[in-house]
Every structure is written in structure tokens, then in C-alpha cells.
Amino acid sequence: MEISALDLKKQIAPIRQEIDAAIKEAIDNTSFVLGQGVANFEKSVVKYSGAKYAVGVSNGTDAIMLALLALGVGPGDGVICPAFTYYATAGAVANIGAKPVFSDIDRDTYNISLEGIEKVLSGKNKIKIKAIIPVHLYGQCADMDGVLRLARKYKLKVVEDTAQAFGAEYKGKKAGTLGDCGAVSFYPGKNLGAFGDAGLILTNNKIVAERLNILRNQGNKNKYYHLVLGRNNRMDTIQALVLDVKLRYLDGWNKKRQEVARYYNENLTGLPVKTPFVPSYTTHIYHQYTLRARGSNKKFVEHLQAKGIDTRVFYPVPLHMQKCFKYLGYKAGDFSEAESGAKQTFTLPIYPELTMGEKDYIIQSIKETING
Numbered sequence: 001m002e003i004s005a006l007d008l009k010k011q012i013a014p015i016r017q018e019i020d021a022a023i024k025e026a027i028d029n030t031s032f033v034l035g036q037g038v039a040n041f042e043k044s045v046v047k048y049s050g051a052k053y054a055v056g057v058s059n060g061t062d063a064i065m066l067a068l069l070a071l072g073v074g075p076g077d078g079v080i081c082p083a084f085t086y087y088a089t090a091g092a093v094a095n096i097g098a099k100p101v102f103s104d105i106d107r108d109t110y111n112i113s114l115e116g117i118e119k120v121l122s123g124k125n126k127i128k129i130k131a132i133i134p135v136h137l138y139g140q141c142a143d144m145d146g147v148l149r150l151a152r153k154y155k156l157k158v159v160e161d162t163a164q165a166f167g168a169e170y171k172g173k174k175a176g177t178l179g180d181c182g183a184v185s186f187y188p189g190k191n192l193g194a195f196g197d198a199g200l201i202l203t204n205n206k207i208v209a210e211r212l213n214i215l216r217n218q219g220n221k222n223k224y225y226h227l228v229l230g231r232n233n234r235m236d237t238i239q240a241l242v243l244d245v246k247l248r249y250l251d252g253w254n255k256k257r258q259e260v261a262r263y264y265n266e267n268l269t270g271l272p273v274k275t276p277f278v279p280s281y282t283t284h285i286y287h288q289y290t291l292r293a294r295g296s297n298k299k300f301v302e303h304l305q306a307k308g309i310d311t312r313v314f315y316p317v318p319l320h321m322q323k324c325f326k327y328l329g330y331k332a333g334d335f336s337e338a339e340s341g342a343k344q345t346f347t348l349p350i351y352p353e354l355t356m357g358e359k360d361y362i363i364q365s366i367k368e369t370i371n372g
Helices: 008-029 036-049 060-070 087-094 114-122 144-154 206-215 237-247 250-268 298-306 323-328 336-344 356-371
Strands: 053-057 078-082 099-103 129-132 157-161 181-185 199-203 220-222 289-293 345-348
Touching: 008 036, 008 237, 036 053, 036 199, 036 237, 053 060, 053 206, 060 087, 060 157, 060 181, 060 199, 060 206, 078 087, 078 114, 087 099, 087 323, 099 114, 099 323, 114 129, 114 144, 129 144, 144 157, 199 206, 206 220, 250 289, 250 356, 289 298, 289 336, 298 345, 298 356, 336 345
Parallel strands: 078 099, 078 129, 129 157, 157 181
Antiparallel strands: 053 199, 181 199, 289 345
16 A cells, blocks of 8 residues: 555645636736735635734745844844754744754654743853744644743744644634744645745734835835845745635644544554644644654654655754754754654654545554564
8 A cells, every 4th residue: 555645636636626717817817926816815814814914925934034034133143943843944044144043842742942942042142042933843833822921031033933833723823823923834735735835924013014025025015116125035826826725625624634643643542652742722733743753763664664654754854963054063962852853753644635444554554563
């Protein structure tokens, strides 16, 4: 049996006519960049998320960069982010000339550790820390009450990296709406994915929203009149139209992911693997279903892949040990939880269209690994 990590063909098939009509609208209107379709999608996201403003951009990485720039973060400023996440979080910081400052993660949730943040902020820093980027990893929210408390204490901006958690809730509020900005990715593999690259920024601040609209569009508010040194980070209309269709189905898809996770949890309980821990303050939309081995994840990955199951490690190398960040001066052993997470965690396929037979095959294969 071959089971992929995600099957977009199965997702698209039931809504293909709606998608085709949306794409036809863009072609018929020949409005391909920042058209009315983008404005309409932004309105849909505002209604869905409860944020006051939504600004569509080119991708999730650019969403982080633009959010930081709009909040006044620039060259030389320090930005705290977790050492265990995808490259884009810290890469976005570095690519605007700011400096990533890493923090360790919580062992249970894999999200940024409040103790780690406090350790950074109370230590001797040669640079001025200007912002925190809590990443809502795998589909559940970081401890935002704690993050916001520390941000107020140290007068820092907060950009939520909501790339993997768009649709998750923190105490009844949508992820990405609690900090100064929320950066969203619509990469095709996300729970809400475009047909290419696309991203979005959520904010409740009118002035920040206005800055974002100008920054994403070459620094102009009116064509050919450039107010600031802007960027070309506009959203394509076709992506917005496709996303607007798919947004109607997002909560239903996320609910089915939760049902798959529940089935995994019930059938893996009592085995020597740790199932996902979900704190009471957040929902989990399971962009990834992540297990933790007691020892190395290697035998699980090798066995499951040999059985045709697309298991992966998110992420095998913590950011402080990546070659591209060597200049920051970190070393192995600096963030023990991030390093152990990289060695012990692995994912199982999780998406709404998984069949009962596929789920049982995956569970049986896990048991074979343990008993083999």
C-alpha cells in the first residue's frame, strides 16, 4: 500500500467545478494581480478570523518579513523565534537585516518555551530585542497569554507565525489575531492551500494595515507615487479566488483531520510512542500529526517508508544548527529540547480523505516497528 502525506487530488475533486469557475473568472476579467478577487478574499478572511484587517501577499515568508517591517523592525534588531521550526521563520528575520535570536521549545507542545524567552530577555544581549515570533507549530497555538505578557513587560512586538495553524483557536480566538500581526502561509500543502504560493497578514491595527498595503505594492498607495521603499509582494488574483472557494470548506476539513487524529490516539495509546499533547487553551487542526519515539525516530521512519507510508521528520536539523545560521554563533547543546525533538519526532499521514483501511494499515505498521 502507498499512502502519501497528503492527497490534493482527492481534496480538489469534489469542488472542482467551483474551482474551475473561480479560475475562469480571473481569466475572463484579465485581472491577475491584486484584483477584486484579492479584495473579496481579504473580506472573507476578516469575517472568518475576526481580525479587523487582512492583507493578501505573495507567500508566507514574505508575510513574516512585511509584518516585521510594518511594525518597525529593521537591520540590527533582534527577533526571538524558536529553534525548532521551519527555516522561513528565522530566514524572514535575517532577510530584512534583523538578527534571529533563538529560544528553546516546550517539550510537550513543541512550541516556543516561555522560560526560553525569559532566559533570552533577562540575559545580556549585545543587540536590542525588538520582537517575538511565536510559531503555532503543527497546527496548535503557542501559549499566547504568556508570550503577550512577556511582550508587554519588555515592550516587544509580536508576530504570530500562523503558517501551520490557520483555523486553530486560542481560547476562542483565531490563531493569528492575538499579536500585533499574524503571518499566514497558503502553500499548497497547508490545510488551506493555494494552487501555488500565496500568503496573508492579519492585524487589528489600522495604521499597520495601511503600511502593509503600501509595502506589498512597491511602496505606493497610488500608482507611480512611491511613498516608501516597498517590495513586490502582491497576491495573485487566481490564488485569491481559489482560496476563497476552499475557505468555505476549511472548518469541515479541519474537523475531519481532528477525527483522524482521535482515531490514531485511541489506537496508539499504551504504546511506547508519545501522541500529540494538546493544552486546554488551544484547539489543534493537525497540519501535522506528530509522534515522539522514546529513542531515535530513525527505525520508525525507515520501517514506515519501507511500508509505503509517507512519514517525515519536521524538522531534522534545528535552526541553530543549520549551516546558514552558523554566523549567529550557536552550537550543539544550546537548545536541548529542540535537538531532542529533531531526533525523536516523526509524522503520520493525516488528511480528511484517509480511508479506514489506510489508517489501520498505518497503525499496524507502527505496532510492527515497536514489536519488530
